[in-house]
Amino acid sequence: MSAADQIFAMLKESSQSGAPLYLQLRRSIEEAVNRGLIGPGDALPSERDIASKADISRVTVRKAVQDLVKGGILVQRHGSGTFVAPRMERVEQSLSRLTSFTEDMARRGMNVRSVWLDRGLYAPSPDEMMVLGLSSTELVARVARLRIANDTPLAIERAALSANVLPDPEAIGSSLYAALETTGNRPVRAVQRISATNLGDADARLLEVPPGVAGLQIERISYLASGKVIEFTRSVYRGDAYDFVAELRLTGPGEELRP
Amino acid sequence: MSAADQIFAMLKESSQSGAPLYLQLRRSIEEAVNRGLIGPGDALPSERDIASKADISRVTVRKAVQDLVKGGILVQRHGSGTFVAPRMERVEQSLSRLTSFTEDMARRGMNVRSVWLDRGLYAPSPDEMMVLGLSSTELVARVARLRIANDTPLAIERAALSANVLPDPEAIGSSLYAALETTGNRPVRAVQRISATNLGDADARLLEVPPGVAGLQIERISYLASGKVIEFTRSVYRGDAYDFVAELRLTGPGEELRP
DNA sequence: GGCTATTGGTATTTTATTGGTATTATTCCG
């Protein structure tokens, strides 16, 4: 509602008398977007709302809106509404919450989807045997997916677990952690390591960037309450499109860091 | 019961009239979770309960709940109920602990030293004026150093502060924060942004790596208790030699969900 | 162990709201 009012106020104050109505309206909307009054993903008032409130015909409103749609500023969905086009910019992900990828993107009005790259049981690599504590006769479950926002690939996630805790990788729904819950294997602690790497050919191709550009690499090892390692995940994020944000607090002078 | 009432109260007070019902409900639940009114592991009222008490259809309730399930906020179990999902949270780390390069390296048994690249007062750049809230007549103190562990250059740190809080950059000893303490300017909060970049020629030469290799870039803005920005630091770490480690812990119910 | 109330899961339909389009009148300017 507020967003709408911003536009209307702007339209009123616009002393561009003489110019065609649809041009005045177009400029008002454009400016509202550029000034951030309505952000990417936000919905505009319906064409009829704008028309009645601004007391002009809907076709005139439509002309203004369509110009902006053609210019890529707005996006329209039949039966749904008109929205400010999501810009990719840089995506910020809070470090404090892990599972919020989908939620985070949805809040920005981005269309999120995942593509499975791999889901299956394999003979473990030496690395996996070490970290997960497997013998060479046991199997490892590998789960890999490409995360995509607005048709732009953002990250590759590769998880490895003991086949004992995830006997059927194909059965995973949208959340790996949810699947672990159902088998009673809950990680209670994890250690994450963030580093930077130059993307290799394969990963670069998946993320649709030239090989060699910088990527954020995150390795995570999750532990059960018993201290046993349950999961080992290596994720690569596009460096040009992703930021990790962490908020820090300084402990007081008297307090110890951790008892 | 209490948890349910919290939600309903929130739903009533929500003056988001006009918005779709399921969105209002979704926001209410989301906020209840974020504010800790219902913690991880707690059960939500049944879909039918919510529906009848809020006087809306169950499908509408379901739509809201399912969105949150997809986002990983809630977990549903057929025949059992809907629960707040346990989530991984980063264990709180103190500012000094996270940023103290020397301490970090010493813990790994490395011999650490620094080389000053720059220490002086300058006219502020537009960026610095913006972030630090300076006028063009004020001066900015810039402090830059190359950090070296075991004779291997690991990072470049460039800090910018108002000249008011650091009138004599040359007088800094080994710790910038110690110098700030003595003038009574103590940051209590900081926001960090971690990203990846390909190192430019100058930085690559300082870090003794070929240009173009991946580097971890960390931007940090520190705040005083008053909320004023006191420091703006941009650091670049060699991606192949430095890791940023964070520990995560799963917050959830003490008891097991599934026996 | 098996029954049963309670829980989430699903399919189908109705309705209101949204953008989409064709047609027509008006104004402005060469």
Place this chain on the structure above:
DNA sequence: CGGAATAATACCAATAAAATACCAATAGCC
């Protein structure tokens, strides 16, 4: 006068929101 830009009217089509009715799994009680 004529053509193009502008604006208004009336109607079409797609989507989302919401409700109804029914299915299936779980937990708890006997």
